[in-house]
Amino acid sequence: MNMKRQCVTAAALFAVVATTGQVQAGGAEFSADMVRRGPDGEVTSGKMYVGDGRTRMEMSQQGREVVRISDQKRRMEWILFPAEQNYLERGAPPGGGQAPAPASEPSAEADPCAGTPGMNCRRVGVEDVNGRPAVKWEMSITAQDKTLTGAQWLDQERGMPLKSLAPDGQSMELEMLGKETVDGRSVEKWQMTTILADQQPTQTFQWYDPELGLAVREEFPGGYVSELKNVRIGPQPEDLFSVPAGYTRMTMPAGTQQAPHGETK
Numbered sequence: 001m002n003m004k005r006q007c008v009t010a011a012a013l014f015a016v017v018a019t020t021g022q023v024q025a026g027g028a029e030f031s032a033d034m035v036r037r038g039p040d041g042e043v044t045s046g047k048m049y050v051g052d053g054r055t056r057m058e059m060s061q062q063g064r065e066v067v068r069i070s071d072q073k074r075r076m077e078w079i080l081f082p083a084e085q086n087y088l089e090r091g092a093p094p095g096g097g098q099a100p101a102p103a104s105e106p107s108a109e110a111d112p113c114a115g116t117p118g119m120n121c122r123r124v125g126v127e128d129v130n131g132r133p134a135v136k137w138e139m140s141i142t143a144q145d146k147t148l149t150g151a152q153w154l155d156q157e158r159g160m161p162l163k164s165l166a167p168d169g170q171s172m173e174l175e176m177l178g179k180e181t182v183d184g185r186s187v188e189k190w191q192m193t194t195i196l197a198d199q200q201p202t203q204t205f206q207w208y209d210p211e212l213g214l215a216v217r218e219e220f221p222g223g224y225v226s227e228l229k230n231v232r233i234g235p236q237p238e239d240l241f242s243v244p245a246g247y248t249r250m251t252m253p254a255g256t257q258q259a260p261h262g263e264t265k
Contacts, residue, residue, distance in 0.1 A: 027213030029235050032228040034059065039223030048228060050212075054241040069241055078243055086248040106159030108135040112152055118142070129153050129162040130175040171195045182207050182217050183229050190215075 034046040034057065046059035053072045060066070067080035079088040113121035124136040134153035141148050153163040163173045177189045187207040195201045207217040209231075217227040 027209075028211050028233050030212060030231055030233045031236060032216075032231045035227050035229055037225045049236045049240050051236040051238075051241055056236075056240050069243075071241065080243065080247065085244075085246055086250050087243055088250050106154075108154035108156045108159045110159065112137055112154065113139060124151075126156065127153060129155075129173070132157070132162060132176070134162045168197050169195075170197060180207065182209075182227075183231065185209055185211075185216065185231060187216060 029051050031047065031049045034048050036044045044060065046057060048058075049056040055068075055070045055072075057068045058065070059068075065082050067082060069078045069080065071077070075091055077090050079090075081087065109123075111121050111123075113119040119139060119141045121137045121139050124138055126133050127136050128134070133156045135156060137152050137154065139150045139152065148167040150167055151165045152161055154160065155162045161172070161174070163171070165171045172192065172194050175191050175193075177191055180187055180189050187209045190206045190208055192204045192206060193201050194204070202221045204221065205219040206215040207227075208214070209216045211233075212231070216231065217225070219225050
């Protein structure tokens, strides 16, 4: 039992220190087409709309249309099924624990442990990570008389993690390779190297758009590619980020896959 508790706390610490550097949409409001390609050449597509702290993604999963709406400020998420006109609602991410509220602007000086119960962070100083100044934070959590430690280096300019080190030696590191043009937009190409225990390093490439505050293209190990195309900057309609009238809220009783019931909104 003690071992299980230690694994849980280690996972909690790693969840904080191993942030991959993906940036939540916090830049300009826009809409775009989402395109995903698999190693077998299969292509799936959808739509993304980004408003003020809110995101809407429309996609097809196994032939079923699904809409996902996230509200960062309210820390809420809705999964809509238009064909059935019903939806799911949830707050904090699944898996237990309460996620910290997202900051309006990421900062390297903001305590990365804030909002995570039992975890402590100590600012060490500023170090160089692949040519960029970063604030180093040492992290620790104690459970069952055992203290687990890790570290995270936050980019001084943008506040995103450039490097992280978990208790078991797992690590992540970001390096900017240069500037390129993708779909007519000026972006930065980043390489993310992840090292897991007893495994060879893996690399992911991200093309980060400073105006949008997120990656417009990502290439993953195994030949998977995800990208945004036809980006259109501008305010997005309010009704995109709310559940339409007439939809029924579903609940998911324990031990069942899907058992919808509830009130009509």
